[in-house]
Amino acid sequence: MNNAVFHRPQLAAEVVNLALGRNALGRAGAGVFLAGQRRIGKTTFLLQDLTPALQSEGVHVIYVDLWANKEVSPSELIANAIARDLAEAQGAVAKMAAAIKAVTIHGVSFDLQDVGRKAGASLADALKELQASLGKPIALIVDEAQHVAAEGKSMDVMFALKSARDTLNVDGKRKLLLIMSGSDRDKLLRLVNTPRAPFFGAQIHDLPALGREYSAHVAGRLVQAHPRLKISNEAMDAAFERFVRRPEPFEEAIGQAANPLAGPDADFHARLNFEADKYERKLDEEHEEVLExxxxxxxxxxxxxxxxxxxxxxxxxxxxxxxxxxxxxxxxxxxxxxxxxxxxxxxxxxxxxxxxxxxxxxxxxxxxxxxxxxxxxx
Missing domain, CATH: 1.10.10 (Arc Repressor Mutant, subunit A)
Known part of the structure; x- marks a missing residue:
């Protein structure tokens, strides 16, 4: 069975409308905050659905995963991504070829030949320069944004992004869209729920887990790959629930259960439930081992x-x-x-x-x- 991506265009369109201020009921001026548990397809949605949807609206997208390297500070990860895109944009514009030698974005210095207008440019300066170079709005997607709230991880970069947003978004025009995701809603709340939080007053939206449409999509792919199997969409979705709505272990289990050498075709669903039993035991044992x-x-x-x-x-x-x-x-x-x-x-x-x-x-x-x-x- 191939690994075709399950797309969620309607959900992506809803997030885009929220980010662009088209949803009268949503308060996204401070940014869009999406909470979803780990391993439920959040990053796939951000990269495969939301990014193309924003690009189709003429928005330049910068994606940063704050868990890509836990040893690097969030400030540096975000600043590197912005500086990289700014260097690429300026490289394409002849009149900007003589730009400055270094950029410092919230304490992080970049030795880039063609970044910024002056040494020591702030994050707001870099984003303003990038937006001017591109001539289009910018969406900064920060995945696992709650990482900045951990002890020893500076929250300052979020205040810098707020400043950049306030600088760029004037006269009702949204030139900088901030989209933050987090795998822990309670930790993400640290960014919005007190007067001292950088995005105080912003709403957190729960990213829906994959549902019956996804399990039916997987069932369809499975039938195409193994026409001999008789698949029940209801049984597939019930099994998916036992995998805590996590697509990766679910599809791995399907691969095991659908293996022609595993047993009779008629026993496919029994084998899939057996794999679900093992997965549930594995999760339980991991926590029990920690406790013991x-x-x-x-x-x-x-x-x-x-x-x-x-x-x-x-x-x-x-x-x-x-x-x-x-x-x-x-x-x-x-x-x-x-x-x-x-x-x-x-x-x-x-x-x-x-x-x-x-x-x-x-x-x-x-x-x-x-x-x-x-x-x-x-």
């Missing part, structure tokens, strides 16, 4: 976070009392802080800390697993 490796106090802290959700305060008297009851001894703030730090130092980390000092789960899948276990009474 923790000390009693670390496990108590984790459970407090799971039970109290985003914004849980970890060092209140109520929290310390909970930890003490869990481990059978008195727990002070110092011991609790050591446990919290240990949860952040695990590879991969269990807890995430924002630049404001609050905590959240690093992997929100663990909350889904915990609630499933609670519902089952286990």
């Amino acid at each position: 490796a923790l000390s009693p106090l670390e496990a108590a802290v984790l459970r407090w976070v799971l039970e109290h959700g985003p914004g849980a305060r970890l060092f209140t008297q109520n929290a310390l009392t909970f930890y003490g009851q869990a481990v059978g001894r008195s727990v002070g703030a110092g011991s609790a802080r050591d446990a919290v730090q240990a949860l952040r130092n695990i590879e991969p980390p269990v807890l995430w800390k924002s630049d404001r000092g609050d905590y959240a789960l690093e992997n929100t899948d663990m909350l889904r697993w915990y609630r499933k276990r609670m519902d089952a009474g286990t």
Whole structure:
């Protein structure tokens, strides 16, 4: 079965209309913020659907993935992408061939021969120059934008983008469109939900998970590749749900189940459900292994976070009392802080800390697993 992309043109058109201000009910002046869990096809949508839809409107698109290299600061990743496109645009315009030697975008310096108008150009200067060179609006798509809110990751670049937006978008004309995606809605909220946030007041829209249209699309491709199989769209979608609506493991499982050497054609759906069983066990075992490796106090802290959700305060008297009851001894703030730090130092980390000092789960899948276990009474 080939890996044809499942396109979502209607969803892309809705996001484009929001970004361009055509949706009277949407407040996208501060930018469009899209939240969607990991591995549900978010990046594919941004690159394969949203980018072409914006380009068809005459918009130049810059795409940056802040998780492409976690060792590089968000400021540098964003600035590099802008500087690269500016250098390419200026290279195509003869009158700009004598531009300056270096650009500094929010503390990040670029030794580029043809970037900007003057040494030390700001991010707003670089974007303004790029927009003028291209003669068209620019859309900056920042994937995994919540990464800037983590401790040690400067939020300043977002304030710089806000400044650039305010500089370029005057007289009702949108020359700079900011589109931010995030795999954790609660972390993305750090960009919009307080007066000190760079995009205070902006709305976060939940990116819909792939639904029945996608599972039917996959079923159609499967029938084309293996006409001998009798496929039920209903059964395919039920199986897809068990893969948490994640296309990659779902399609890998289909490849296993549809293998002619795997067994009789009539047993395809039974084999696919068997693959779903394995996937669910794999997810459960990953979280169970994390929990089993923790000390009693670390496990108590984790459970407090799971039970109290985003914004849980970890060092209140109520929290310390909970930890003490869990481990059978008195727990002070110092011991609790050591446990919290240990949860952040695990590879991969269990807890995430924002630049404001609050905590959240690093992997929100663990909350889904915990609630499933609670519902089952286990």
